[in-house]
Amino acid sequence: xxxxxxxxxxxxxxxxxxxxxxxxxxxxxxxxxxxxxxxxxxxxxxxxxxxxxxxxxxxxxxxxxxxxxxxxxxxxxxxxxxxxxxxxxxxxxxxxxxxxxxxxxxxxxxxxxxxxxxxxxxxxxxxxxxxxxxxxxxxxxxxxxxxxxxxxxxxxxxxxxxxxxxxxxxxxxxxxxxxxxxxxxxxxxxxxxxxxxxxxxxxxxxxxxxxxxxxxxxxxxxxxxxxxxxxxxxxxxxxxxxxxxxxxxxxxxxxxxxxxxxxxxxxxxxxxxxxxxxxxxxxxxxxxxxxxxxxxxxxxxxxxxxxxxxxxxxxxxxxxxxxxxxxxxxxxxxxxxxxxxxxxxxxxxxxxxxxxxxxxxxxxxxxxxxxxxxxxxxxxxxxxxxxxxxxxxxxxxxxxxxxxxxxxxxxxxxxxxxxxxxxxxxxxxxxxxxxxxxxxxxxxxxxxxxxxxxxxxxxxxxxxxx
Numbered sequence: 001x002x003x004x005x006x007x008x009x010x011x012x013x014x015x016x017x018x019x020x021x022x023x024x025x026x027x028x029x030x031x032x033x034x035x036x037x038x039x040x041x042x043x044x045x046x047x048x049x050x051x052x053x054x055x056x057x058x059x060x061x062x063x064x065x066x067x068x069x070x071x072x073x074x075x076x077x078x079x080x081x082x083x084x085x086x087x088x089x090x091x092x093x094x095x096x097x098x099x100x101x102x103x104x105x106x107x108x109x110x111x112x113x114x115x116x117x118x119x120x121x122x123x124x125x126x127x128x129x130x131x132x133x134x135x136x137x138x139x140x141x142x143x144x145x146x147x148x149x150x151x152x153x154x155x156x157x158x159x160x161x162x163x164x165x166x167x168x169x170x171x172x173x174x175x176x177x178x179x180x181x182x183x184x185x186x187x188x189x190x191x192x193x194x195x196x197x198x199x200x201x202x203x204x205x206x207x208x209x210x211x212x213x214x215x216x217x218x219x220x221x222x223x224x225x226x227x228x229x230x231x232x233x234x235x236x237x238x239x240x241x242x243x244x245x246x247x248x249x250x251x252x253x254x255x256x257x258x259x260x261x262x263x264x265x266x267x268x269x270x271x272x273x274x275x276x277x278x279x280x281x282x283x284x285x286x287x288x289x290x291x292x293x294x295x296x297x298x299x300x301x302x303x304x305x306x307x308x309x310x311x312x313x314x315x316x317x318x319x320x321x322x323x324x325x326x327x328x329x330x331x332x333x334x335x336x337x338x339x340x341x342x343x344x345x346x347x348x349x350x351x352x353x354x355x356x357x358x359x360x361x362x363x364x365x366x367x368x369x370x371x372x373x374x375x376x377x378x379x380x381x382x383x384x385x386x387x388x389x390x391x392x393x394x395x396x397x398x399x400x401x402x403x404x405x406x407x408x409x410x411x412x413x414x415x416x417x418x419x420x421x422x423x424x425x426x427x428x429x430x431x432x433x434x435x436x437x438x439x440x441x442x443x444x445x446x447x448x449x450x451x452x453x454x455x456x457x458x459x460x461x462x463x464x465x466x
Contacts, residue, residue, distance in 0.1 A: 046083045049127070061076055061122070075100055105121070120155075120160055120172060138186040149183055222406065299338070300339060314354070337406065345396075345400075347396070360374070373426075374423070375423040377421055
């Protein structure tokens with residue numbers, strides 16, 4: 001079996017691989033900016049300095065430093081052309097330009113010395129290296145920055161010591177110090193930008209989780225309320241199945257056994273429903289709020305009491321209900337959903353548009369197949385009045401949409417042109433089929449639309465709008 005390398009050697013190899021590996025995909029520098037001119041700026045700067053430094057470097061290497069024209073031009077291209085590559089791959093661009101600059105310095109060693117030269121880096125090379133160090137600092141991690149900075153300084157110091165008589169100035173110190181400062185500044189700005197982007201992504205994730213949690217809470221609340229409705233029907237089935245052998249004479253034994261089986265299945269279903277309710281009920285439901293959850297669920301007949309209580313709270317509300325009573329066979333889910341929609345809409349008017357004139361209308365449609373619920377409020381009576389609540393969870397419209405979806409109806413909400421808000425729901429007496437868990441109103445992309453401030457009937461506990 002091949003022997004593994006010693007631990008120090010393995011660590012050094014891992015460090016070398018980490019240092020030489022570019023950070024992330026080749027996204028252009030400033031490519032995440034929202035401003036188009038900022039995204040184009042690195043390309044303009046790279047092209048400008050390449051066009052400026054290429055002829056200057058070639059001219060200095062051939063005319064001033066005495067290199068052959070072909071060699072000088074090739075080294076000049078190798079030093080300056082990587083500036084264009086640095087927009088996407090700054091580390092690779094620095095490596096190519098740094099190798100070319102080092103090769104040019106080694107080639108200059110074969111030429112007689114001149115103390116008027118800038119040694120070991122000509123001025124155009126110095127400018128190009130500073131730009132590349134700045135680009136590396138804007139992209140790479142700290143270990144890579146330290147390695148690049150040290151490599152630049154060590155190479156300059158070694159070349160300077162190989163031929164100290166070629167210059168009276170320490171140009172390599174300038175590149176080492178200024179380049180380090182540029183890399184430090186660019187690295188700090190990059191880390192700050194990364195932190196801000198990470199925070200924005202976390203806030204987006206938190207907002208999505210908050211919206212989903214709100215939806216689940218509303219669905220759980222509706223499920224707890226529907227327990228009473230379903231339990232009532234199951235209780236009726238149980239009573240009818242148990243009493244059928246006594247009400248109907250002459251039943252064969254098989255029919256009696258069938259009724260007994262139906263009653264037993266209904267009682268078992270009631271037991272399972274109570275267990276499910278225990279899972280859905282929150283921990284504090286057994287306390288002060290527990291009795292409220294076990295109370296009979298309200299319906300359309302209690303809407304006048306709800307409106308009266310709202311009027312006592314200081315909100316001018318006008319109620320319009322049909323003179324003829326609503327159908328006796330009004331489904332309990334429709335009955336409960338209509339009351340809750342009116343309750344949530346009025347609560348939002350009180351919270352967010354205090355004093356606004358409001359109209360509530362509950363009636364059956366012309367065909368007698370649906371219940372129409374309409375809550376319309378004007379703008380707040382006092383435009384300068386502040387909402388009663390300035391923070392919220394946005395449960396109101398979520399709950400309305402879930403209740404409408406439950407019965408297969410439609411919900412129309414939105415701000416009015418002259419101010420105020422409108423909530424219109426159609427609740428069919430016979431629910432239509434759903435296409436999936438997310439079917440129905442309120443689950444599409446417009447589920448989180450927000451009207452103007454002060455609209456009133458926005459989501460519950462949302463101070464501005466739905």
